[in-house]
Amino acid sequence: MIALNDFRRQWHDVRDAAFREFNRVGESGRYILGSSLEIFERALASLWRLRHCIGVASGLDAIEIALRALGCRTGDRVLTTPVSAFATTLAIVKLGAVPVFVDVDDSGLIDLDACEGVLSSRGDVKFFLPVHLFGHALNGKRLRHLRTRYGLILVEDCAQSIGADSEGEPAGTSGQCCATSFYPTKNLGAMGDGGAILTSDDALQIRIRALRDYGQTGKYRHEVIGYNSRLDELQAGLLAHVFLPRLEAWTARRRVIARMYVDSIHNPALRIPEPPLGSRSVWHLFPVVTPPARKMNFRAHLAEHDIASGEHYPIAIPDQSALSGVVIERASDLACARRFCSSEVTLPVHPYLTDTEVSRVIEVCNGWPG
Ligand SMILES: *Cc1c(COP(=O)(O)O)cnc(C)c1O
Numbered sequence: 001m002i003a004l005n006d007f008r009r010q011w012h013d014v015r016d017a018a019f020r021e022f023n024r025v026g027e028s029g030r031y032i033l034g035s036s037l038e039i040f041e042r043a044l045a046s047l048w049r050l051r052h053c054i055g056v057a058s059g060l061d062a063i064e065i066a067l068r069a070l071g072c073r074t075g076d077r078v079l080t081t082p083v084s085a086f087a088t089t090l091a092i093v094k095l096g097a098v099p100v101f102v103d104v105d106d107s108g109l110i111d112l113d114a115c116e117g118v119l120s121s122r123g124d125v126k127f128f129l130p131v132h133l134f135g136h137a138l139n140g141k142r143l144r145h146l147r148t149r150y151g152l153i154l155v156e157d158c159a160q161s162i163g164a165d166s167e168g169e170p171a172g173t174s175g176q177c178c179a180t181s182f183y184p185t186k187n188l189g190a191m192g193d194g195g196a197i198l199t200s201d202d203a204l205q206i207r208i209r210a211l212r213d214y215g216q217t218g219k220y221r222h223e224v225i226g227y228n229s230r231l232d233e234l235q236a237g238l239l240a241h242v243f244l245p246r247l248e249a250w251t252a253r254r255r256v257i258a259r260m261y262v263d264s265i266h267n268p269a270l271r272i273p274e275p276p277l278g279s280r281s282v283w284h285l286f287p288v289v290t291p292p293a294r295k296m297n298f299r300a301h302l303a304e305h306d307i308a309s310g311e312h313y314p315i316a317i318p319d320q321s322a323l324s325g326v327v328i329e330r331a332s333d334l335a336c337a338r339r340f341c342s343s344e345v346t347l348p349v350h351p352y353l354t355d356t357e358v359s360r361v362i363e364v365c366n367g368w369p370g
Contacts, residue, residue, distance in 0.1 A: 002307045002348050002357050005185050009352040017242045018191070025237045033213070036233045040240035041196070047163070047244075048170050048178075050198045052205035055231030056212050059159040059181025062195035063091035065227060066155045066179050067127065069197075069207040072097050077329070078127040079118060079152075081110035082316040082337040087181075088131055088157050089317045093326055100125055100329045101318050101337075107273035108287060108312075108340045109133050112142050118331045119150040128152040128175075132161035134312070135187065135254070135284035136275040137171035144174040155179060159195075160284035162188045163251050167278040176201060177208075182231075182239060187254070187284050188247050190235040253351035254283040257358050261286055261347065264362045269294065269370025285312055286349035288365070292342040298368055299345055305364040310346035 011018075025036060037055050045053035056062050072078065074096030080088060082101040092099045102118055105111040110130045119125060128146065132138050138156075147154045154175030158164075162180055164171040172178030180186075182194035197208050207224075210217050215226025231239075258281070262272055271289040275281045290298045302309045316337040318328055347361055 002353070002361060003350070004308045004310050004346070004348050005350050006352045007184065013352070014242050014246070018238060021237045021241050022234065024241075025233050028233070031233045032230055034233045036237035036240060037231055040231070040236040040244070043240055043244055044196060045198060048172065048198050050173060051200040051202070052198065054197045054205060054208045054212060055236055056195045056197065056227075057229040057231065058193045059085075059179060059183060059186075059195040060087040060091055061212075061227060061229040062179035062181065062197045063088065063129070063155065063157060064094055065208055065211050065229060066177050066197045067091060067095055067097070067129070069204055069211055070127070070153045070155065070176055072127055072153070076127055077125045078129050079115060079125050079331075080129040081131050081133070082318050082330075082334050083108050083110075083313060083340055084131040084133060084157065084317065085159065085313070086317060086320060086322075087159075088129060089323070092129065093323070093328075097127070098327050098329060099318075100331055101334060102331045103334050103336045104340055105336065106340075107134075107136070107275065108344060109136060109138060109276060111336070112139065112146065114331065115146060119146060119152075125150070126153060128154045129157060130154075131157040131159075132164060132171040134275075134287055135160050135164055135282040137161060137164040137166035137279040137281065139276055139278060140166040140169040140171070140174045147175060158198075159183070159186060161282060162186070163247065164282045165280045166276070172198060177204060182235065187251065187282055188239065188243055190239055190243070192235055194231045194235045194239070196231065250351040251282050254349055255281070257349050257351075257353055258283040258286055260358050261349075261362065265365045267366050267368055267370065269368065270298075270365060283349050285310070286347045287312060287344050288347060289340070289343045290345055291370075292339065294370065295343055295345060301368045302345075302347075302364060305360075307361055307364055308348060312344060312346050314341055316341050
């Protein structure tokens with residue numbers, strides 16, 4: 001079976017380094033908020049070319065804490081996308097804020113023209129939470145333009161886009177801060193949950209550091225109602241010394257695989273969505289689009305040939321039943337989002353795929369009758 005993510009191969013590659021790291025953290029006798037986290041935070045901030053990185057317990061927490069630290073409160077309007085992990089919206093809703101869903105483009109990413117349309121016609125949207133989906137980088141200049149033109153507080157969801165850039169600028173550097181995730185399937189995954197917020201704002205990072213640690217500003221000094229949301233030493237140590245050193249090679253491999261797919265999948269019934277102009281993607285996922293009525297048939301065809309596939313995402317977020325009874329707004333009928341969700345299939349693109357497996361995926365895609 002060709003898997004969507006192959007954690008067994010990854011484990012065999014990293015196990016010696018991981019055991020050493022486990023031992024090192026054990027010997028240190030410090031399991032929360034210690035030197036492994038500091039080392040990892042410095043390394044990730046420098047990779048991102050931002051001043052501060054604050055490790056937290058998950059990507060969801062990273063988004064929620066970032067919004068909270070920037071003043072997002074009950075009733076605040078947050079412009080966001082209907083096509084993402086549910087966590088993007090959950091972070092907004094947990095704060096009592098109101099997601100305002102704007103439609104996506106043909107590639108399933110938030111439509112920045114539609115965003116501009118909403119922002120120019122209503123003045124009550126203060127926050128903007130776009131997602132650099134699939135490993136693509138949204139246009140950074142365009143995001144910065146929207147931020148300054150409409151005086152927005154911009155938090156970028158970079159859970160899928162570590163290392164991506166738009167015309168040389170890292171994804172996540174157009175806003176006040178960005179949030180990312182180390183959920184195991186992400187490009188930089190831990191062996192458990194984890195996340196981080198990145199920013200160059202000195203005052204903001206101090207508020208975030210307090211919020212992640214029960215709102216403490218000094219030992220047993222609680223100035224705000226905070227969270228228990230810390231990236232533990234084991235995860236931070238594994239990330240810093242085992243996974244981060246491999247990220248560049250993993251990303252390069254993802255790019256090679258994506259290029260092979262783009263160059264060689266030629267089935268008129270399959271469309272490969274285009275990354276935004278200027279995006280140097282990190283291919284967290286490799287989406288293809290089928291005719292909506294044929295999606296399940298394509299997935300069955302892949303499965304018959306022992307190829308796993310995914311759906312990102314099968315249901316537009318505002319259509320999820322968890323949101324019935326929750327105050328949300330739709331900026332339009334979100335027709336593109338619904339169409340995208342009913343026709344997208346994700347192919348394996350993880351860095352441990354062999355060339356033979358990639359060729360096999362291509363052959364099976366091209367052999368699908370449509
Ligand atoms: C994974 C993901 C999240 C949530 O991250 P967790 O660490 O699982 O909480 C948020 N947004 C996007 C786009 C994601 O892919």
